[in-house]
Amino acid sequence: MEFTRPRGTRDFLFEEMRERKQAESTLRKVFESYGYQEIQTPLFEELKLFTTKSGDEIVNQLYNFKDKSDRELTLRPEITAPVARLYLNELEKTTAKPIKLYYYGSCFRYERPQKGRFRQFWQFGCELIGAKTPQGEAEVIALCTDAINALGITTADVNINHLGIIRGLFQHFDISAETQSEIMVVIDKGDKDLLIESLSGDEPIIDNDELNQILLKLIDLVGDKSIIPDVEELIAPYDEPKESLEELKELIALLEAFQVEYYTLNLGVARGLDYYTGIVFEIYVPELGAQKQICGGGSYSLVKLFGGKEVESTGFALGFDRLMNAIEELTEKDELPSHLDVYVAPISADVRPKAFEITQLLRKNGFKTDVDLNGKKFKKLMNYADKIKVEKMVIIGANDLAEGKVTVKDMISGEQSLVDIDNIIDYLKEE
Incomplete structure (x- = not known):
């Protein structure tokens, strides 16, 4: 039918x-x-x-x-x-x-x-x-x-x-x-x-x-x-x-x-x-x-x-x-910005729970945020972030988490910064 x-x-x-x-x-x-x-x-x-x-x-x-x-x-x-x-x-x-x-x-x-x-x-x-x-x-x-x-x-x-x-x-x-x-x-x-x-x-x-x-x-x-x-x-x-x-x-x-x-x-x-x-x-x-x-x-x-x-x-x-x-x-068709402010990328299974916590924190502070739900490999996560043209990517790895930090990557300039999880909201707002 x-x-x-x-x-x-x-x-x-x-x-x-x-x-x-x-x-x-x-x-x-x-x-x-x-x-x-x-x-x-x-x-x-x-x-x-x-x-x-x-x-x-x-x-x-x-x-x-x-x-x-x-x-x-x-x-x-x-x-x-x-x-x-x-x-x-x-x-x-x-x-x-x-x-x-x-x-x-x-x-x-x-x-x-x-x-x-x-x-x-x-x-x-x-x-x-x-x-x-x-x-x-x-x-x-x-x-x-x-x-x-x-x-x-x-x-x-x-x-x-x-x-x-x-x-x-x-x-x-x-x-x-x-x-x-x-x-x-x-x-x-x-x-x-x-x-x-x-x-x-x-x-x-x-x-x-x-x-x-x-x-x-x-x-x-x-x-x-x-x-x-x-x-x-x-x-x-x-x-x-x-x-x-x-x-x-x-x-x-x-x-x-x-x-x-x-x-x-x-x-x-x-x-x-x-x-x-x-x-x-x-x-x-x-x-x-x-x-x-x-x-x-x-x-x-x-x-x-x-x-x-x-x-x-x-x-x-x-x-x-x-x-x-x-x-x-x-009118000239302007390229629309990404529908997201931030994309959260957990790079291993053991950090996903913390990635979900950070995602919720960002959402509750007004950031349009998505997170990988399918367990993609890191290369595919990067390709996806490029495809949706998101400006900021929060990369969550086990070593960074052990120090209470995450990596924030600027997808336009390519620059990366290690940021304390406690300071991530202020950091993204300043950016």
Whole structure:
């Protein structure tokens, strides 16, 4: 009988896990430097949490099931909705705002596996709840860009839009909520030909040629802040989107204050979900090709959708697996240091008990330590220490032990020192 891992999942071996842990540690440091604290939510939630957020059609993408009490549950496909649930359950009435929290964990979607897309994947993200916008939005974008830069990813392109501009136009032309949702999904796909067909084909989604022409021109506006006059000219006849444009202009000024130097204004970024209300952004790494998007986020009104009081919320989720692809693609692969600080090598059977004692002493004093458990000959012990690239080797022989000493070998310089066992901790710490 042969057992294989489920389709769309992966095994991570030692070196890859160390690289992922290193990236995770880097992200944690950046998030915590902004005052964010980590939370964790369950791997499975009630199914209705996600159908309320995204509609019943999402069920086709979920690993949903009934438990033994016939409750409808699902493995989480993302973490934004669980965070909103956690806020309503635990934080809404007890915690001063703004609330800054971050998360890291695996999610599950039943999709066709392909390069950069798996059925089990990891997200690293945050939520800023109860901060005024656009200053809260500017800080969140700054956090996101700092996190990506800290990983050595230097070609990331931050694309920013304000959905209030499009929604203001919809309001002016009295477009129904259902039609708005339909066209926003099309815009979000980023397929210009599909959008043209949807707006100007035989059966256009919106039966208003004036609005259709404005939308087609609007989503073509991509660039730096120099495109703002073009946006102003395009929406000049309509009052409803003007307040959102002013908020976008204010955000641009704040990004400069937060030292976000490189970004793209892209009026075609839609984040095609109804609960996004204001600033939205996506981050692309062109070198990743079709799977170039590594991050999506913005301001939303999800807590209200779940029955809570209206509260300003801004957040984003980094696709951790695609971040790792980008790191591999764009950065020089540094040789990882050994997973050990010290390797203990007993060179005869009679000294092994003392070798184990010394190993435990080193471990209890914070040294990552391993010891030979197989009774290898000395030459093989040396070869093994070289192979794992450990910097310090503690060689334990009967003659040295009789004098209360061990030999500490520096595996980089080749130098050796006889060290009193009682002083070995201080010696290694000084080294």
